Amino acid sequence: MYTETSQPTVLLVDDKPSNLVALEALLDDGSRNIIAVTSGKEALRVLIKQPVALVLLDVQMPELDGIEVARLMRLNRRTRDIPVLMITAYGDDINQMLRGLQAGAIDYLCKPITSKILEAKVNNLLGSRQRQMDREVAHNEANKAKAFLVEILNTTGEGIAVLDSGLHLIYTNPAAAEILSVHLPAEPNGSLPFWCETGGLYDFPQTGTSARTLTHEVWYESDSNPAFPLQLSCSPLSTNQGWVLAFQDISRIKQLQATLKRIAITDALTGLLNRAGFFQAVAAALSKAQRWNKPLALMYLDLDHFKDVNDTHGHPVGDKLLTAFCKRLTTSMREYDVIGRIGGDEFAVLLEEDVSEEQVSTIAEKILKAQTKPYLIDGHSLVAGVSIGIAYYPDDGANTDQLLQAADVAMYQAKQDGRMSFRHHSPEMNARVRARNLLMESLYQAMEQNQFELLYQPQVGVADNCIHGVEALLRWHHPDAGMVSPTVFIPLLEESGLIVKVSSWILKAACKQRMLWNQSVSENLTIAVNLSAKQFSDELLIHQVEQLLDETGLPAHCLELEVTESTIIQNIATSQNVLKRLRSIGVKMAMDDFGTGYSSLAYLKQLPLDVLKIDRLFVANLQQDERDRAIARAIIGLAHELGLTVIAEGVESKEQYELLANMGCELIQGFYFSKPISSLEIQNIGLKRIIPQHP
Numbered sequence: 001m002y003t004e005t006s007q008p009t010v011l012l013v014d015d016k017p018s019n020l021v022a023l024e025a026l027l028d029d030g031s032r033n034i035i036a037v038t039s040g041k042e043a044l045r046v047l048i049k050q051p052v053a054l055v056l057l058d059v060q061m062p063e064l065d066g067i068e069v070a071r072l073m074r075l076n077r078r079t080r081d082i083p084v085l086m087i088t089a090y091g092d093d094i095n096q097m098l099r100g101l102q103a104g105a106i107d108y109l110c111k112p113i114t115s116k117i118l119e120a121k122v123n124n125l126l127g128s129r130q131r132q133m134d135r136e137v138a139h140n141e142a143n144k145a146k147a148f149l150v151e152i153l154n155t156t157g158e159g160i161a162v163l164d165s166g167l168h169l170i171y172t173n174p175a176a177a178e179i180l181s182v183h184l185p186a187e188p189n190g191s192l193p194f195w196c197e198t199g200g201l202y203d204f205p206q207t208g209t210s211a212r213t214l215t216h217e218v219w220y221e222s223d224s225n226p227a228f229p230l231q232l233s234c235s236p237l238s239t240n241q242g243w244v245l246a247f248q249d250i251s252r253i254k255q256l257q258a259t260l261k262r263i264a265i266t267d268a269l270t271g272l273l274n275r276a277g278f279f280q281a282v283a284a285a286l287s288k289a290q291r292w293n294k295p296l297a298l299m300y301l302d303l304d305h306f307k308d309v310n311d312t313h314g315h316p317v318g319d320k321l322l323t324a325f326c327k328r329l330t331t332s333m334r335e336y337d338v339i340g341r342i343g344g345d346e347f348a349v350l351l352e353e354d355v356s357e358e359q360v361s362t363i364a365e366k367i368l369k370a371q372t373k374p375y376l377i378d379g380h381s382l383v384a385g386v387s388i389g390i391a392y393y394p395d396d397g398a399n400t401d402q403l404l405q406a407a408d409v410a411m412y413q414a415k416q417d418g419r420m421s422f423r424h425h426s427p428e429m430n431a432r433v434r435a436r437n438l439l440m441e442s443l444y445q446a447m448e449q450n451q452f453e454l455l456y457q458p459q460v461g462v463a464d465n466c467i468h469g470v471e472a473l474l475r476w477h478h479p480d481a482g483m484v485s486p487t488v489f490i491p492l493l494e495e496s497g498l499i500v501k502v503s504s505w506i507l508k509a510a511c512k513q514r515m516l517w518n519q520s521v522s523e524n525l526t527i528a529v530n531l532s533a534k535q536f537s538d539e540l541l542i543h544q545v546e547q548l549l550d551e552t553g554l555p556a557h558c559l560e561l562e563v564t565e566s567t568i569i570q571n572i573a574t575s576q577n578v579l580k581r582l583r584s585i586g587v588k589m590a591m592d593d594f595g596t597g598y599s600s601l602a603y604l605k606q607l608p609l610d611v612l613k614i615d616r617l618f619v620a621n622l623q624q625d626e627r628d629r630a631i632a633r634a635i636i637g638l639a640h641e642l643g644l645t646v647i648a649e650g651v652e653s654k655e656q657y658e659l660l661a662n663m664g665c666e667l668i669q670g671f672y673f674s675k676p677i678s679s680l681e682i683q684n685i686g687l688k689r690i691i692p693q694h695p
């Protein structure tokens, strides 16, 4: 195929070399390449091999004459467009000229050749050939560009469509046809039903000079398509003849967004609203309540002793209990109440209807009642006790945080008052909580600032009025509040987790103190130390006690560890094991507060103990209550049969002392002999008989 070169090539064909020389002489002015050949065959060979802009072809030639060459050139794609100028000596032979023109010649030159005519015709033909070739090049370029664009339009996943000025569809690429389910040209001129999210039909932007591309989210709906969302860019055509639309189906993206949104506000374990979701729901309800001046109620629920479930049965059982609790809670509520899980074992319920105190109390009672039935989880029968705090809008708080805080305060009160109950928020509760929080804050510094002190309460022998043991008791000197009652700060220590650190300090300090008394007290004097529930369940306890005895040099039989009845009873099998191991190193084990809760004599014989401490509450009623006396007598008798020593706590009067002494109780602890006293006072009493304070 001919390609453009800097100079056009002219092919001269004549069987007479003299003619060729003459023609070459006339045409070779330096502006063109000249190739001269003497036969039709040679001419065709040149034409096939290289680009030629014009052929000057002698008609009369042996073998292949000029007309045949011209005819053959027309048959070949590569040569058919090359202009041919026939040269003939028979300018008057019309038939021959006609044959030449029919064979494809453009024009004739008659011999003898006039140089000016030759020059003019050659220039004309070369000029028109050049223009033709330029057009071909431009056409080819345009075709290539078009093919390129068509390929892009056909392969892109984005829908591209063109609308005319009457909003009729006049072009779609394959993606657009698929997305919109339209098939041009079968459905030409249909307008596209794009809808705005607000519900109205999409308004196409104005065409004109200030027109620009706009991008929107729209919905598309047709007879064959339920509505689905599109991201649409709309550009007015520069000719003002319509619009080009580029769009994508964003259903999947929207679904993902919706899923993410749902996940963001849903609690994965229970499927309830999570904290964020619940807060959103409360905020929406609050703005409605403000507008209509309506009250709201908010319940804050916290499971009772849920940690124990995890600790005893493992996290998976805890999870199942939480899920089961939610199901039961949901069935206790009305469909339109909003329930959320706002923390580990914390839930909240928003009530928008029927929120008088009476109605909300009924609902709270219903929730509590539903929880009295045990759950059967992995073969364990578990009860999910729950404490509920209730706060009201607008009385207890104006926003979500205030309401939740007020409900939380009320819930805390319900816990304080014994759990498995509900409380309505009241302003006094805030003051109590503030005071408690202040105390809690200072408790964190108490250890570092040496504000804790140990006092020792003597355990006096009935037989000799001498001190046989002392119980180490913790006291807290608050720098501003003075002496804080243990009944106030011990629960705070437990709640804060500080109990672990403080308990091991007590144990160590008491053992050291016992060694310091060595010179002045009986060599068998026991130092009794209370073990917290956390310490008792700590795997490392035995190791720690051994290490402590080693460090301080205290003989093991001088250390008595007191564990409350309620701690021991939590898991009898484990307790048996721990008690056994502690006793095996020689330490004495005492059950504290006996008679307070469970008072089951049956399990006593299963527990490897040394000492039984009868609780003060029990002792308090001895004089008045014949039944208590009978029970005390039975307990002491049984304890002796089991080889246990009995200590009565809280003995305050001579009458109580005498009753207990008569029943065979060996040791007495209480104000009757002494309140808890300092280490120095114990040292001063030493081996002396102790005189009752209330003779």
Ligand SMILES: Nc1nc2c(ncn2[C@@H]2O[C@H](COP(=O)(O)OP(=O)(O)OP(=O)(O)O)[C@@H](O)[C@H]2O)c(=O)[nH]1
Residues within 6 Å of the ligand: 269, 302, 303, 304, 305, 306, 307, 308, 310, 314, 315, 316, 317, 318, 319, 322, 343, 344, 345, 415
């Ligand atoms: N199984 C399980 N436990 C959780 C999850 N989230 C938090 N917890 C546990 O729930 C317990 C919550 O304990 P608290 O509320 O502090 O204490 P409690 O034992 O319920 O005691 P009170 O609330 O005072 O009655 C902690 O031990 C957490 O580790 C959870 O998704 N699954």
